[in-house]
């Protein structure tokens with residue numbers, strides 16, 4: 001996993017709650033056996049019509065959001081299926097940070113494992129950013145180490161993220177290698193149960 | 195005796211391998227189930243890092259999401275074929291037991307685990323699939339994980355987990371005749387919403403839960419994830435023990451007696467406390483039908499779709515009604531369907547098929563309704579055929595298929611066409627879930643059967659001969 005310390009980028013506002021992983025990436029695209037190449041299918045049914053043409057009315061198709069790397073969404077983002085294809089599609093498309101009032105448990109973990117920073121933030125703050133990003137464009141700077149977001153007006157807002165997850169993101173650590181440092185304990189546990 | 199504990203705490207504490215202040219716990223995993231869709235990248239990861247599967251003996255694989263449910267010998271879709279072939283190869287290379295498409299133990303992963311007795315009280319069970327919560331019906335701590343976590347479990351047989359908060363979902367009273375476990379869980383999610391379980395492990399308690407069969411309990415726990423909870427479980431009792439006795443992977447003889455005593459001891463202690471409790475009365479629950487695009491959008495069959503002026507999240511409701519092609523304040527019984535799907539890890543076990551068949555017996559599927567039954571496993575299919583259920587279904591006009599996930603998510607050919615409307619016994623009515631533009635209404639097997647006959651939703655309790 002790539003380490004991530006800071007990120008500055010353009011916001012794409014997606015004002016819907018309960019966005020499920022079937023919307024993030026529909027099932028017909030889950031058949032690949034690689035981790036890459038899922039970005040083209042992100043939000044597929046919203047981005048494309050039945051004939052495969054881009055839908056004008058879906059904002060992500062508008063040029064102003066083309067470079068967006070920060071997604072702001074409604075509550076319970078990523079509910080439903082455990083498919084890690086959802087964060088794979090998001091990162092492959094270019095998203096590095098997702099900000100929402102709440103996340104589904106499995107998605108939150110899956111995002112962290114793929115170097116995406118999931119940030120929980122109260123709805124009031126978000127709705128202002130949501131409006132700003134819809135009206136024109138909005139850029140935010142995320143400083144993971146200090147757990148702060150700075151907006152264009154210079155407001156600095158802090159956010160919560162468990163220390164343990166933060167460390168891993170900052171260093172891009174391989175989870176399995178970390179766990180294997182405890183291998184003697186795993187073995188002892190196994191032996192204790194025979 | 196120490197402090198009274200919930201089953202959640204008991205199972206958790208027994209599995210902690212390593213604990214450190216400020217970090218999640220490292221939990222040992224007793225049973226890892228895998229399937230073709232969420233595992234290929236995990237095995238690829240192992241190969242890239244030269245790692246082995248630590249405990250192939252605690253790992254079990256099947257093919258379910260992609261498999262054709264008819265003419266199994268020809269998998270037309272090349273990519274699906276490759277995905278299944280990849281699983282076969284991975285299982286061979288890493289020494290993992292696989293029930294492939296033609297194996298007698300094949301089936302939906304959450305149907306075969308219990309059926310084979312791999313699922314047992316007190317185990318920690320994971321699978322790269324959110325409906326792993328199903329196995330909680332046995333008093334196992336079972337939850338869905340992502341593919342990176344699948345790789346992690348393959349390599350280490352452990353997982354890092356933050357200790358969850360506990361939530362008691364207490365079901366008082368009793369379900370009325372013709373009201374099922376499916377109606378109960380839909381009513382719970384309808385009442386408390388699709389997020390109330392987020393961050394919790396739920397335990398279902400109360401009289402109505404005790405009276406449910408294991409199959410009913412599986413239906414309940416299956417949909418815990420639809421309430422936001424990664425895991426939902428039920429304390430084991432004699433019903434649990436009786437179900438497990440004699441199953442393939444369950445200990446035999448004296449060992450069984452010993453295991454059964456341990457299982458019963460896992461039940462939540464009298465006086466144990468939870469972080470949160472919600473209460474629902476089963477007496478008041480009626481057969482449910484979802485009208486919208488998440489499982490919380492559901493009402494009793496005698497009700498109507500919402501009235502926009504009366505709801506909180508107006509935009510969400512409006513968008514859902516639009517997607518579903520429904521008006522506000524529309525009676526549920528006026529909704530006509532053109533597809534019926536009886537299947538999925540929620541409702542495809544033998545008793546589900548028996549109950550649906552009892553409604554269908556001697557009746558015919560309405561013209562222009564395409565109805566299919568997809569048994570949850572090969573073994574369920576055989577048992578149903580021994581009872582002659584296949585005849586009941588086919589004579590009524592249902593198609594009788596081979597086991598798999600099928601129209602629950604439409605990864606194979608079994609899809610609902612754009613604009614099509616399906617009465618489905620599955621668990622998710624998300625946009626496009628059963629096919630691009632497809633409209634899904636979640637119901638019990640009995641309600642799906644009744645809709646197949648009438649061509650629209652009806653209160654199954656009012657059909658002739660049902661309640662007596």
Ligand code: SF4
Pocket residue numbers: 258259302303304323325538539540598599600602603620621
């Ligand atoms: S039947 Fe549906 S919900 Fe169950 S495992 Fe298969 S796809 Fe998932």
